Structures are given as C-alpha cells and as structure tokens.
Amino acid sequence: MPDVPIARRFAAGSTTSEIIELPMVMSGSGALMRPGPVLDPVKKTLPRAVALVRRIVPWASVTLAPRLYTKPYWTAVTHERITTDPLDIVTHDDREWESCGGLANPGFNAVYLSMYSGPLSILSTAAHECWHMLEDRLAPWMVDLVDFHVDAEAASSYWDTEYHSRPEEIRARAFEVWCGRIFAGMPAPIYARAESEPETLDEIFGMAWSGQLAQELEAEQKVAA
Numbered sequence: 088m089p090d091v092p093i094a095r096r097f098a099a100g101s102t103t104s105e106i107i108e109l110p111m112v113m114s115g116s117g118a119l120m121r122p123g124p125v126l127d128p129v130k131k132t133l134p135r136a137v138a139l140v141r142r143i144v145p146w147a148s149v150t151l152a153p154r155l156y157t158k159p160y161w162t163a164v165t166h167e168r169i170t171t172d173p174l175d176i177v178t179h180d181d182r183e184w185e186s187c188g189g190l191a192n193p194g195f196n197a198v199y200l201s202m203y204s205g206p207l208s209i210l211s212t213a214a215h216e217c218w219h220m221l222e223d224r225l226a227p228w229m230v231d232l233v234d235f236h237v238d239a240e241a242a243s244s245y246w247d248t249e250y251h252s253r254p255e256e257i258r259a260r261a262f263e264v265w266c267g268r269i270f271a272g273m274p275a276p277i278y279a280r281a282e283s284e285p286e287t288l289d290e291i292f293g294m295a296w297s298g299q300l301a302q303e304l305e306a307e308q309k310v311a312a
C-alpha cells in the first residue's frame with residue numbers, strides 16, 4: 088500500500104475528535120454523498136482505491152478519514168468514531184458540516200476518501216474524485232469531447248439537485264460509471280495511443296484509467312517548465 092501518512096494518523100484509534108480544516112480553492116465542495124456501512128470490509132478495497140488515485144492522478148495526495156465532512160470551500164477530516172446517521176450534519180466552529188464520501192481539491196492536489204463508504208463505493212468515489220482532479224489539468228477540447236459524448240439531459244434527469252446537474256459532476260459520474268464495469272469484473276478496454284487524438288469516451292476514459300493521460304500531462308508540464 089502506498090504511503091498514506093494522514094490516514095495513519097487518523098487510524099490511531101483515539102476517540103478524541105480531531106478536525107483539520109483546509110480552505111478549498113475550487114468552487115463548490117466537489118462532494119458526493121456516499122452513505123454506506125463501515126468498515127472492516129472496506130479495508131480490503133482501501134489499498135486498491137489508493138492505488139487507483141496514485142495511478143490516475145499521481146500528483147495528488149490521498150487522505151483517508153473515517154469521517155469526512157464538507158462545506159463549500161472547506162474540508163474537514165476526523166477520526167471521530169462513527170455512531171450517527173451517515174447523512175448527518177455536525178456543527179463545529181459554528182459551521183454546519185455535511186458528511187460525504189469523497190472530495191477532490193485540485194488547488195491542494197489532494198483527494199479525500201471517507202472510510203465510512205462501503206468497499207465498492209470507496210472505489211467508485213475514488214474514480215469520481217480522480218476525474219475531478221484530472222479534469223483540472225485537461226485541455227478544454229478534451230473536456231468538450233466528454234460533454235459531446237455524454238447526454239447531459241439524460242444524466243441529470245436521474246438527479247434532483249442543481250449540484251448533481253453541474254457539467255463537471257455529470258462528467259465525473261460518467262467516468263465513475265465507466266470504471267464501475269471494471270470493478271464489476273469486466274475487462275478494461277485497452278486503448279493504445281495512436282497518432283490521432285482520442286475521439287471516443289472509451290479512448291479518453293481508457294487513457295485516464297491506465298494512467299496514460301496523467302503521464303502525458305506530466306510530460307507536457309516538464310516540457311513547459
């Protein structure tokens with residue numbers, strides 16, 4: 088398992104509440120609600136979730152927390168023991184915090200995952216947050232290409248909230264669902280980068296899944312530096 092120092096800190100077993108607050112520079116919280124049973128079963132997929140983030144967005148740190156709360160522009164992680172409703176709201180420092188399963192913070196190059204999620208949902212949350220991170224560095228034409236292939240009206244018709252109907256949420260869910268077929272045991276479509284640019288969702292998402300997209304982005308950045 089890759090190094091996850093913050094997770095170790097929170098796995099120490101203390102019952103003392105410890106909340107770290109980080110200012111969020113992205114707009115909106117990027118949170119996706121993921122209620123689910125805790126805990127022991129999650130342990131077996133945690134290393135896979137972390138490895139997935141490391142591969143898809145190698146520049147991002149991964150923070151795992153038994154509980155994860157969000158307010159727009161803020162993130163809190165805590166090792167409080169889990170005793171309450173998964174969709175609870177806690178008050179701390181006069182703020183109301185909603186619990187959530189994962190967060191992406193491109194400004195801090197950080198992905199947060201709640202260990203409150205179930206073993207599968209921590210994986211799909213990781214994939215979802217990875218897309219948010221990746222998209223922050225993608226060329227606009229590539230983002231447009233995803234928009235072109237994903238039927239936003241159909242995608243948002245299953246969700247009732249303005250938050251879930253945002254284009255960036257629709258794209259992140261599309262990648263999450265695409266990865267879901269791999270989590271269900273289906274083979275990942277292999278896309279070998281040709282001379283031409285990617286044109287289909289399978290090509291773009293396949294490049295993201297394999298880490299190829301991240302490698303290309305990092306190579307471009309080195310050239311630019």
Ligand SMILES: [Zn+2]
Nearest residue numbers: 117119256259
């Ligand atoms: Zn999201």
